[in-house]
Amino acid sequence: MHDRQQKAISRRNFFRALGGASTAAVAAAATLRPGEAQAYDPGKDETKARYRETDHVKAFYRVNGYQTLKK
Template structure:
């Protein structure tokens, strides 16, 4: 019995060339297009005030979990 090797139907687009194109596309997509400096934002008084309050249920949580 002779074994016949199956030729790909479209040799221009085989699995190896597909992954080459996929890798090249990922490299192009990952390249930064334009780099701009980050803008500083002033959070204001409302966002910088202290929000943590050690209430009774917080103290109970610490006591139960031995923190």
């Protein structure tokens, strides 16, 4: 019966091996060098102003009491 216990991996040894494997994976990932970063150019459509205070927006502010917050 003692032989059967030694052949099977114990719970403690399983977690010890799992911790060693994760440490090795982190070390391997740290040695990889990423390529050069590319900057994202949003273009003119994404950088233009979108907010416009139209009549329906002004009505929304007036109905919900936001006009009282202005000084």
